[in-house]
Amino acid sequence: MKKIFLLCLAMLSFSCSNDDEQPQITTVKVIDKIKVEGTDSNSFSSNTLKYEYDSNKRISKITHSTLINPNLKNITFTYENGIPKSSVRTNSDVSTITYSYNGNILRKYHDALYDEIIVFNHDASYNSYSSTAIGLNFVVNNLNDVSRRTYYSNVFDYSFDTNKKGPFYNVANKEYMPTLINAMQFTHSEMFFQSIYPVNAIFDDNNQSLYPFTNQYDTDGFVIQSDFVNTSNNVTYKVIYTYKNI
Secondary structure, three states, X not given: OHHHHHHHHHHHXXXXXXXXXXXXXXXOEEEEEEEEEEEOOOOEEEEEEEEEEOOOOOXXXXXXXXXXOOOOEEEEEEEXXXXXXXXXXXXXXXXXXXXXXXXXXXXXXXXXXXOEXXXXXXXXXXXXXXXOOOOEEEEEOOOOOEEEEEEOOEEEEEEEOOOOEXXXXXXXXXXXXXXXXXXXXXXXXXXXXXXXXXXXXXXXXXXXXXXXXXXXXXXXXXXXXXXXXXXXXXXXXXXXXXXXXX
């Protein structure tokens, strides 16, 4: 009887030891959706960006939807050694896009549908990009967020709250994504919200107007809502950020 008891005790001990050795599953908080609502005296607009991820916690797909069209367009991403390699962009048509990098500097991309090559010239002194595409010029700050964007004749400067966390804060290889999404001009009006640190103001160089943000944060320091007014066209914006753990 004593031998049976000791055998059972040994088996229980071995079982508990195995349980203790089970690997811990680590999850991170990443952006799930960004919804941008705009309201003026005559209209209301709503645009939503939905994010999907691969097994390495890199963005694998972004879907842009509106109130009228729940699947307006989407773009997928594939990577090689953590660097964006190619995308498939689906809108009214489908196009495969391939990227070329020098280190972490985007040099060009090729859009197979239109057989179009966009070349970027990078000025390391200012970390600025100019391109062969009309009006596509931007500056990246030392935290890898786009801090200035030129859209045709319009110039916008963005400032960030670097003490808090933006939607791309926990995204793997986040150092590439704000630059790439801006270069792709995927969702013009929403792209500057896709940042590592939360935007807290926009300066419109054309009419010398500052649009400060009122931001709300969760207990982990992630931005969950931004409110601001574009006084040049009297549109009130609300940006809602929703996160998930993966």
